[in-house]
Amino acid sequence: MIKAKVKAKESAKPVANSKEEKTKAKKVEAKPAKKETAKNQLDYAEPAKPKAKHKDISPDVTIEERLKALFNLQQIDTAIDKIRIVRGELPLEVQDLEDEIVGLETRVKNYTDEVNVFEDTIVQKKQQMKDSLALIKKYEEQQNKVRNNREFDSLTKEIEFQNLEIQLSEKRIKEAKANIAAKNEFVEKAQTELDDRKADLKHKKAELDDIIKETEKEEKSLVKESVKAEEVMDERLLTAYKRLRSNARNGLAVVNISRDACGGCFNNIPPQRQMDIRMRKKIIVCEYCGRILVDQELAGIEVVEEEA
Numbered sequence: 001m002i003k004a005k006v007k008a009k010e011s012a013k014p015v016a017n018s019k020e021e022k023t024k025a026k027k028v029e030a031k032p033a034k035k036e037t038a039k040n041q042l043d044y045a046e047p048a049k050p051k052a053k054h055k056d057i058s059p060d061v062t063i064e065e066r067l068k069a070l071f072n073l074q075q076i077d078t079a080i081d082k083i084r085i086v087r088g089e090l091p092l093e094v095q096d097l098e099d100e101i102v103g104l105e106t107r108v109k110n111y112t113d114e115v116n117v118f119e120d121t122i123v124q125k126k127q128q129m130k131d132s133l134a135l136i137k138k139y140e141e142q143q144n145k146v147r148n149n150r151e152f153d154s155l156t157k158e159i160e161f162q163n164l165e166i167q168l169s170e171k172r173i174k175e176a177k178a179n180i181a182a183k184n185e186f187v188e189k190a191q192t193e194l195d196d197r198k199a200d201l202k203h204k205k206a207e208l209d210d211i212i213k214e215t216e217k218e219e220k221s222l223v224k225e226s227v228k229a230e231e232v233m234d235e236r237l238l239t240a241y242k243r244l245r246s247n248a249r250n251g252l253a254v255v256n257i258s259r260d261a262c263g264g265c266f267n268n269i270p271p272q273r274q275m276d277i278r279m280r281k282k283i284i285v286c287e288y289c290g291r292i293l294v295d296q297e298l299a300g301i302e303v304v305e306e307e308a
Helices: 002-045 062-088 092-143 149-231 235-247 271-279
Strands: 252-260 292-294
Touching: 062 149, 062 235, 062 252, 062 292, 092 149
Parallel strands: 252 292
Antiparallel strands: none
16 A cells, blocks of 8 residues: 555656646747737837828828818819800800711712712613613514414513503603702702801801910910829819819819808808818818818908908
8 A cells, every 4th residue: 555655656746747847838938929929019009101102192281281282273273264264165166067067968968879879760761761662663573574463462562561661761760850859959958058057167166266376375384283283182182172173063162261151152151160261270161062161361362350
């Protein structure tokens, strides 16, 4: 019994030692793991450097500078719109006249082709009449040489048939001539209208060219300025600006406050909202029309303080 107890104690010691060794090994292995996780957390906490993108605004650019850039772009686009308004509807009228002329030319060509077809029909029918007359003459000569009544009756029927062919050809020729006369009238009317439209187009084009020559240089310079102004703007803000311009009738996407109201839809703006707009801490839009609002000072309008 004593020997068994001693053996059991001796066998229990290595087990305990093995447990202690395992716990020590775990502690040793756990220490570098903690360092690694701490390092990973430190790496994750560091802010990533923003990648350069096209038309991205630097974080240092303030809201006030963005509003100024927007208002400047709006002023340039408004100047371009005014130049294009001077042209009025002349470009559309010129385009409509050009389309109408193409249609009239096609109509005249179709009428002329139909007249040519009828003329070919007349020539063809006249040739058939000649052929029928030649056959009638041939059949009449053969009638003088027949030997019996059967041959004579057969030749008589052929002569009658050719006479009917001649009558039908004459009818077709008359119809073709009538159609040619009608088509020629249509051609004359269409040609007269075509000449009038060409004269109108020449006059409108000359007028449009004069207006374009007067404003071409100014428009090109303004378009270049507009492109440069767009390049320094945020892409998301520029997309919103263009969407507002396309939806607005007058093309105004950025407006200033005028008499405590929106410069686009003329709805009243609460005093607190006006104060927020003057603070220039964020981009504020009109709650009625959605246009971007700026204060009068930013728009370059002198603010006259009312005396109490």
